Every structure is written in C-alpha cells, then in structure tokens.
Amino acid sequence: MSEAIYDKPDMTKKVKFDRGETEERIVDIYVSADTLRDHETSTKTEDVEHTSTKGPGDQHTGQLQTSYNNVTKEGDQLQTRYNNLTKERDQLQTRYNNLTIERDQLQREKDDLLEKFSNSGWNKFESCWYFVSTERETWSESREDCLEREADLVIINSREEQTYLFSLKKGVWIGLTDSETEGSWKWVDGTPLNTSYWGSNQPSKDGDHSTNQKKDCVELQGGQDQPEKTWNYLKCDKKRNWICEKCNK
Template sequence: MDDYVNKEVVEIDKVIEGNQNGAMRRVTTETHPSAPDGSGRRLYGMVAVGFGMLCVLQVALNISLRLVSDSLTEERDQLPASYNDLIIERDQLDKEKEYTVGKCSNPGWNKFESCWYFVSSETKTWSESRQDCMERGADLMIVNSREKQRFLFALNKRAWIGLTDRETEGSWKWVDGTPLVTRYWTIDQPNNGGSVSTFPGEDCAVLRKGQDQPENTWNYINCAVKSICICELCNNNLL
C-alpha cells in the first residue's frame, strides 16, 4: 500500500514539474520574441525605400510649385507693361490708317515702299519748295538708298530734292541734318567732280531729267532757281 502511495506521489510531482517547465518556456517566449526572419527584413527595407521615395517626390513637387508660382508672379507683373505697349501699338495703327486713307484720297501722292511722295506742279525756289512740303506735313525727299534713286529716275523729272550745302560750303546735308553718304551726282557734278560749288548760290541739289544712267542724275544749281519738287512723307514721321 505504501509503495502504491509513493508511486502516485512521484507521478504527481512529475506532472507538476512538467507544468512548471511549460509555463517557464511560455514566459520566456513571450518576454523575448524571436528576431524577424529574412522575409521580414526585406519587408522593412521596402517600407523604408518607399518612404524615402515619397520624401523625394514631395521635395520635387514643392520645387515645381515654387517655380510655377514665380513664373505666374512675373507674368502678372509684366501685364501692365504689355497693356501699355498694346495701347501704343493701337494708337500707332490708328495714325497709320488715318495717314494712309488721307494720302489715298489725294491723287497727287504716290506710295513707294513705306513712304508717300508728292510731285508738285508749281515751280518754286528750293526754300519755297521745302516750305510747301512742310505745309503738307512732309519735307523734301531724302535719297538714302539705291531703290529710292531708281524710283526717282523712273519719274524723269527736273525737281528739287532735300540736299544742300548752304550751311557749310562743300558739306552736303539732307534736310533732316544727316550728312550725304551715298552720292548719285551726274558725272561732272558737283564742280567737275569736286565738292565745292563754282558759282555763288549753287548750293541746292536738283534732279536732272533725260539721263540714261539711273545712278547719275543729281545736279547742283542756284537755290533761287524755280523748279518743281518732290515731297516725302514716311510712316516714322508719324511718331
């Protein structure tokens, strides 16, 4: 009987000891979880990389929004200047329209390139001719290109142009004050190829008609001689 009791006691002790060991193992497992395996580490890495990319995208978005904002601010600041330029351009177009309509309604004016020309029918001195042109809102013609010279040649007129050396003998200037650069004198003018008039008062340039060389049609004569003239009015005179 005693042996039986002792055996039971031993069995009970084993059960109790086994339960205690199991409890200890559970406590240890709960207190010290095992480190993540390889798949867990990869997951953490992917999360970190994704977060980093989001940060980079946010910075790029902020920079783009700042650039757009600066550009819009600059365009806004330029609007008043652009508006003023449009007003000036509109007024200029209105002037040119009025100018063109006015000249087209007058059969005495002819257009060449960007300018209008009037050939007078009444003979006057050089000074009187210039005054007549100025009263028409124009001035005696300035010939500063080969195209203009050929245009004059086609007119085949003996007429005053806006060239004189009355201010300083031998220093030829146009009526706008610019010096003579390109010359279209006849072969023996002025003064047989020189620059100084032979006779007093020969200080004004006139076209000679009947010439056969388009670029040799100028002559200088006494400014008191009466002749017709050619008036010139260009768009830039409207400014």
C-alpha cells in the same frame, strides 16, 4: 531654546525611566518607520503607474501632430508660391495691356497716314510716301511746302530709291544743299552726303561763285539716259517742281 538642544548632557545626573513608557516609545518609533516606508512604496508605485499610462496611443498622437505640422508647412509654401505666381501673372497682364495700347496707337497712326496720303497726290515706295508737286517754286519755297505737309524734301538713301524717283521723269528739287559750307553737302536732316548720283562734271569746281551766282541746291534732272547720273546743282532761287517725302519710323 536652541542653546539648550546643543548643550552637552550632564552624565553625572541619574535619570529614571519607566519601563512601560520606554516600550511604548519604541513601538511608536517602529510604527512611524513602517508608515514612512509604506508611504515611499506607495509613491513609487504611483509614479510607475503614471509612467506606464504613456502607451501606443500617446505615440500615435505625437506622430499625428508631426504630420499636421509638416502639412501646415507645405501648405504655407504652396500659398507663398501661389502668391508669387499671381504677382507674375498680374505683371504679364499689365505688360500685355500696355503692348495692346501701343499696338492700337500704331494702327491708328497707320490708318491716319493711309487716309491722309491716299488720293491726295502721294505715292508709296517701300516704307516711304512721296508727294510730287505740280507747281514750280524755289528750293526754299519748295521745302516750306513739304514742312507744311508734315514731311520734308526727299532724302535719297539707296540706289533703288534713286531709280524710283528717276522713273517719275521730272526735274525736281531734292533735299540736298551746301548752303552752310561750300562743298560740304548735307541732307535736310543734317546728315552728310555719303552716296551720290551726280551728272557728268557735277558738281563743277569752276564757275562763278559770287553771291548772285552761287549754286547751293540740287535738282534731280529728268529726261536722262542713266538714272544714276541725274543730279545737278544750281542756284537755289531757280524754280523747279519738288518731291516731299515722309517715311514710317
């Protein structure tokens, strides 16, 4: 079939046409062209009418949608900020609760100390409590008693403290010794001696340093005229009163 269409026509053949048939075909062609033209015109008109329907109302709807989107975005940002502030508030609340617990614990410890030391032979000076014995024991026995009281032999850290202890007017053991290394004086907490209040010619460099005569412990002598010259070192097996000390840390 397709080959017959593209074959060259035979111009030698004579073809007869009926005039009426020709005119009828011509009319059909013109009618078909007019119909096609009218259809294209109608289609273009519909497109124009469809386009023209997008008036101010549609633009207003678009603006409303944009505004809604912006408000929604701001709402999300505010929600995020609110969540962050809530988290920070909860963290601060937790910290406050922990500090309150620590405060209450410290208050209980303070109350316990006050109850323990009040009316039991303890005296307060600045931030420390002092217990002055009424008995006399060796240096080691005296320290053992202090440790049983959850304290230790007194460590003198200032001139004011030295003056306060001097005012008690008692010869007492203090927490100073060179028992580990001769001439290297240390307090019972292991700290080296920095400021001293030795009496005259103390500690002496001469004397008997044999085992039975070794002087490794220190007493604060009472009955002296100068509070800053009252330390005396002597044998640790001598019996003296003692002072226990417990400081708030």
